[in-house]
Amino acid sequence: xxxxxxxxxxxxxxxxxxxxxxxxxxxxxxxxxxxxxxxxxxxxxxxxxxxxxxxxxxxxxxxxxxxxxxxxxxxxxxxxxxxxxxxxxxxxxxxxxxxxxxxxxxxxxxxxxxxxxxxxxxxxxxxxxxxxxxxxxxxxxxxxxxxxxxxxxxxxxxxxxxx
Numbered sequence: 001x002x003x004x005x006x007x008x009x010x011x012x013x014x015x016x017x018x019x020x021x022x023x024x025x026x027x028x029x030x031x032x033x034x035x036x037x038x039x040x041x042x043x044x045x046x047x048x049x050x051x052x053x054x055x056x057x058x059x060x061x062x063x064x065x066x067x068x069x070x071x072x073x074x075x076x077x078x079x080x081x082x083x084x085x086x087x088x089x090x091x092x093x094x095x096x097x098x099x100x101x102x103x104x105x106x107x108x109x110x111x112x113x114x115x116x117x118x119x120x121x122x123x124x125x126x127x128x129x130x131x132x133x134x135x136x137x138x139x140x141x142x143x144x145x146x147x148x149x150x151x152x153x154x155x156x157x158x159x160x161x162x163x
Contacts, residue, residue, distance in 0.1 A: 036104035043083035096128030
């Protein structure tokens, strides 16, 4: 219900703004309200991570396989301690998680149905982190560049801790 109210509210604001602009003969303004988590102070931005491209191929069994093409900036982060903000997607039921996915965008975002491999990080926490799928959290850990095995996972944070 809450999601529906937010969607209707956003649609009303966008429609009102667009109507006013068009009545004055201008183009309707375009504003992307769905943005990745803000970069924490001293942290790594999702823009940096999302700059990684992917190459794909169709395997003999019919599945699409992908490998990362990391930018030089991202390559320099490999093995370094980084800090990233995002939303938790637990991989198991429980009040705390040691292994989960950190998403660039809020879960359930209607404009980002499926996260691309450059929009999430597999997190392996040093200590369990309280499960919370609605609150943005900041995680720091050692970044490992992965995906050469065509797993679809490009990033992993090892020894991660919540800030």
